[in-house]
Amino acid sequence: MLARRSWQHKTGQMKKVPWSGRVISIQPRIRLTRSFDERAHSYLGYCLVIEGTIGTEVRxxxxxxxxxxxxxxxxRVGDNASGESVLVPDARLxxxxxxRTSKLQVLHTGDGARQGPPPWHGVPPDLETYRGRGHRRLSARTYSSKCTSCIWGCRMPxxxxxxxxxxSLRYRYETFCYGPKSCQYYKPGPIRIVPGRRGMKFAEEDWVDEQDTAHRLIDE
Ligand code: SF4
Structure with missing residues (x-):
């Protein structure tokens, strides 16, 4: 990867970097804020993973x-896309x-929609649909091996x-599944522990996920 300064103007401002390539994943772009047993979601948009060229790099x-x-x-997965974007200033968020993508152009060649499911490809729903469905924690290993291209997968900062x-703040990434509870790939992984003040710890037990998705039938 090029040094960060290559994405910056001399003034320190981030440059718009041109990119193009094939969409190999599109998932919701959601940030989670935790405060012990409380949590809040910020719905930022969508995350595209592209196989192609960014600036002068092929990756x-x-x-x-x-x-x-x-x-x-x-x-959707399989499309060809191009545009210009800016390096994010804080990768933890x-x-x-x-x-900050502009000049986006998409050529619909989305053959990925004919595969599966699982994983589910095609055009992802609006963010309100994700919010309404609720999520279950998803094993980081399962996410990496099975779910990176599924519209129901989400890796949240x-x-x-x-x-x-x-x-005092700490940062990490967590993976979640918004998909059907019957998905054969689904594995929850270990219960997540949230640190609190004076060394206290909150364990987010399975009932949190069950409650969050209780309104959905097994195949929804
Ligand atoms: S476990 Fe969830 S994210 Fe993974 S393939 Fe199944 S529905 Fe998609």
Missing amino acids: VFSIGIGEVTQRKHQC EPVEFY VKMIIDPWNP
Whole structure:
């Protein structure tokens, strides 16, 4: 990967970097904020994973787009896309490397929609649909091996507020599944532990996921 300064103007401002390639994944772009047993989601848009060229580099990279942009372009796995984006300033808060995308062009060759499921390809639903469905925790290993191209998978950057009265933050990534509870690939992985003040710990037990998705039937 090129040094960060190659993506910057001399003034320190981030450059718009041109990119193009084939869409190998599109998933929701959601940030999770945890404060012990409380959690809140920020719905940022969508995350495209592209196999192609970014600047002068040929590799796989990730691009953030907004919900309005996705509604207009209806991207899905298998499409060819191009645009210009900016390196994200704080990788702890974003699931993508580049965002603030402009000049997006999409050529619909989305043959990926004919595969599976699982994983589910095709055009992902709007963000309100994800919010309404709710998620279950998803094993990081299962996500990496089976779910990176599924529209129901999501790798969220997590900001953890350890002590609300003495601000201290920690960051990590967590993977989730918004898909049908009957998916044969699904594995929850270990229960997640959220650190709190004075060394306290909150264990997010299975009932949290069961409650979050209780309104869905097994195949929904
Ligand atoms: S476990 Fe979830 S994210 Fe993975 S393939 Fe199944 S529905 Fe998609």
